[in-house]
Amino acid sequence: MTVPVLLVLAQSTPTTDGSAPSPATFVEADLAAPQVSVLDLGVTRGDGIFESIGVVDGRAQALEPHLNRLAKSAGMLDLPAPDLDLWRAGVLRSIELAGDSAAASELLVKLVLTRGIEGGDDVTGWVLCFADVSHVDAREGISVVTLDRGYRSDVAETSPWLLQGAKTLSYALNKAALREAERRGADDVVFVSTDGFVLEGPNSTVIALIDGEYVTTPSSLGVLEGTTQAAFFSDVEARGGRASYRPITVDELRAADALWLASSGRQIAPVVSLDGVPVAQDPAFTAAAEERMLAR
């Protein structure tokens, strides 16, 4: 089989004859056919969560951190805790079904979990393995603008109902921010807080090189824990470099020696300009780091 591969979550079904119910499982489904009800809270309210996992040479990248983040997002939305063994098996099965496609190209596996049909008992879930071509050019470098996220940097602690730090399906705002970036002639966005701190991109983690140290925003500021950024930090530290989590001011961002946006789809994309101002590059460093990360 070639990509895309779609697996949908089939719920555990109780039996009437007293025998053990069949366990929940992922089953192959037809991507060309509709699979989601118009009553599903995933579509009527964006009420669900997702993860996107990179696949390189048939290997899922940072699978466990992604699964753990799925569970964390579920907790923040008061969704039933996902059975991570089941989801892991779904991811691996989708890659297996992708067959030669998985070995030949970079894929993404997207996991989606919604609250299901309003008033119903079951969540909705699926795993989609597909070839991601949207970000390949990003590795050449991206132009970025800063946009106000409208929130203080402490909002995740003061107002958890705002769901900052959960990876939800309610991403209309992130898409609108990317359109605003396009209107400004840029490729991507770095959200900043009203009190002057760097947050994250709509689909990425910000990494800045400041005074020889690689730094990123801690999750306490209401940003997602970046799986690709974490892999990069591991690589930096394995090679004797310094990496740390701490709040970064917008002024520090503008003065940084180098910047990257990290995401599963495009690894560590170097930022070539910030609000129209060129940012210094080290293509050889970025290329070498990505090569090591892709070899994980």
Next chain:
Amino acid sequence: MTVPVLLVLAQSTPTTDGSAPSPATFVEADLAAPQVSVLDLGVTRGDGIFESIGVVDGRAQALEPHLNRLAKSAGMLDLPAPDLDLWRAGVLRSIELAGDSAAASELLVKLVLTRGIEGGDDVTGWVLCFADVSHVDAREGISVVTLDRGYRSDVAETSPWLLQGAKTLSYALNKAALREAERRGADDVVFVSTDGFVLEGPNSTVIALIDGEYVTTPSSLGVLEGTTQAAFFSDVEARGGRASYRPITVDELRAADALWLASSGRQIAPVVSLDGVPVAQDPAFTAAAEERMLAR
């Protein structure tokens, strides 16, 4: 036919023989079958908009304001402008198909428009006419808590990419706020801004009676223009009362002589307590106003 009735948007299809393409139209669909692709941006990103229109005695309430708000939301999300004649016809057709159900009970018609399948050319749309039973009890009075929305009151003007004032499918946060209200033993939420102004409910408009005047928050503060609240204001003014749009401080809210949350599903639900403090009631006034509004 009885409710629910589902109509889905069938796109205009070009012909190959040079004849005129068939126009876009709404066609009946099976609510029991899935209708939405897992690739639809409505479900993968909450990237779409909606409206909910009350139906009383077979008549759609505030149909034109709802259609106009749909168009406004579409503009804010850079979606193709909806053909309002088409959507109006879809709403009326769904009520017609509901037949006796429409005359016998209060219904809601929900309009959903998404950006469609990622990378595709067509939007996705549907109209669902169904019996709304979720809010009937609300007319007896609801308990409400204030929750910080995390934004300043001027955020819609400074940061339009945050989509405040658009009625989007990205409502996970609104659902989370309602769960927080439930944890606090309350029925509903009034969002407040970080600078101390009243915004709106997750699914409703706030109306306060202050010094003999009915007041609500202006849309310039990034809240939805309330269709039910507008109908209430018209009723107030038709009877010689005073109604106005102006920023309301949280202190004013707490000191108000009466409060209501207005929405299509439950009309003007009286607030019986705010953050645990009882709020004065005038059941006869509320009942009479609702009766007049429902007779529109």
